[in-house]
Amino acid sequence: MASQLDRSNPATFIPLGGNTGDLRAETNQVKIARFERLASKLFGVSNCLIYLGDLATRFEPGERSMAAIEAMFCSSLVLAEDLFVVDDTTKHHEIATHPLVTGAPYIRFYVAYPITDQAGDVVGNIALLDYDAHPFEDESRLLLADLAVLIEREIASGILYQAHQELIRQHRSLKRESLIDPILGTWNKAAISRSLQIEMDRCSKSEKPLALIFATLDQIAQIRDLHGIAFSDIAMVRVVSRIRSCVRPFDALGRFGNDIFLIVLPGASLLVATAVAERIRIGVMSHPDQIEGELVQLTISAGIVSTDMYPNAEPEILISLAEKALLSAKTAGNNHVAQASFAQPDIII
Incomplete structure (x- = not known):
């Protein structure tokens, strides 16, 4: 049974580690x-x-x-x-x-x-x-x-x-900080990659599929050029909030690249991943943002892949396929969701 902890939000997912968290000192x-x-x-x-x-x-x-x-x-x-x-x-x-x-x-x-x-x-x-x-x-x-x-x-x-106990708390805090993107509050690349490996092993043992969504904010480069890094970070933070509202508590969300999100969906087939990606796309598109008094229409493009289509693929292969699918979505004119295919061009964005 999947945990109900919100793995898209690292603040709710850091494990206590060992049995230390169960210790209760007498008053x-x-x-x-x-x-x-x-x-x-x-x-x-x-x-x-x-x-x-x-x-x-x-x-x-x-x-x-x-x-x-x-x-x-x-x-x-x-x-x-x-x-x-x-x-x-x-x-x-x-x-x-x-x-x-x-x-x-x-x-x-x-x-x-x-x-x-x-x-x-x-x-x-x-x-x-x-x-x-x-x-x-x-x-x-x-x-x-x-x-x-x-x-x-x-x-x-x-x-x-x-x-x-104070040393343990400090260690957990440092560990948490080392796994979190300081701007977005999501998992960083190392943490989301580790989460992917763990979930793939778990899904493989339980004979369940696993899906990935690679997504990026289409307007991020334009916002950065016109308004600066601070406003582009604000836009990314808002997009993260909308993504979290569209995924399950036990799905994992991380920043895989400067402007790319990786969402790990344990137990999700390609059909489910497509529906989630579309929900995210519509959720972002439905909420234009005010940036320096200007109303900016935000959209995302997403590439998806699932182990029910590629059952023997290693994590690196799935990531590569998801990246190619994202490139296809961008090539289609942004604001699109594309499924992975071996026939897609071997280009990593």
């Missing part, structure tokens, strides 16, 4: 929540909050859940730059008067440990909270330090992942 909050659950069980406390930056952003404004209140308590304290242990908050000279200690929910135990970045700067804390006072033994202190190392490595891994 930082999901990773942090996993560590928080582990820490709560590991240290036997009511809650663990791991935060990088402002804890308040994790909750809705005005939220009064227990977790939000605990986050408010942590945010109100200075970010710990070393292990900070308060076995009993009611006996600590600074925290004892805190409203969440003297009043509900009556926090009685608090431990904080710094999280550092690769430069060694403190970027966050691991905070352990409980509602009963109890000691924090040496083994627990070592475990908390180990947990901090794991979190820091997870953060570093996430940074590397994001950097890797």
Whole structure:
């Protein structure tokens, strides 16, 4: 079954490549929540909050859940730059008067440990909270330090992942740019030639025909001579838009030469290709263009060839036949569609 991607428009057709595009990195909050659950069980406390930056952003404004209140308590304290242990908050000279200690929910135990970045700067804390006072033994202190190392490595891994994803995006962008005609936004010659080979192999395996249309704007040289390259490019861009409206999403459109378009029609017989070429010809002819205030009648000429007529032809032969057919259409006086024939003159335009 043919893909519904628009192969005439490279912007919709660049494949992601391999399985990389299927990767979905977990959000930082999901990773942090996993560590928080582990820490709560590991240290036997009511809650663990791991935060990088402002804890308040994790909750809705005005939220009064227990977790939000605990986050408010942590945010109100200075970010710990070393292990900070308060076995009993009611006996600590600074925290004892805190409203969440003297009043509900009556926090009685608090431990904080710094999280550092690769430069060694403190970027966050691991905070352990409980509602009963109890000691924090040496083994627990070592475990908390180990947990901090794991979190820091997870953060570093996430940074590397994001950097890797950015490199992949840049690579795809460069690859896309290398395959696209910068003026028209179609495939360039190398890309459309590769597409032709791929589609020929696919159609051959499925025993389906494949057709080519070679087309050119009849007035392009005249527009360029009278109005300049910029206006000729504009005319070509408009023609590309009309061609795309006349082909299927999975047909491929490319700029094969300076003024020549190559359209690859997988699964199309000569009859179908003729109908498509005629539709394109009428579509272009029906839309005159304004160029520097002058109404210009645009027409195209097209040559077509299909593997149902030349089943054993290689891509180069099909291209040559399509070029000859285009020459025949031009010779007939422009605004024509001509079918390929071995009897046509061996001249490449």
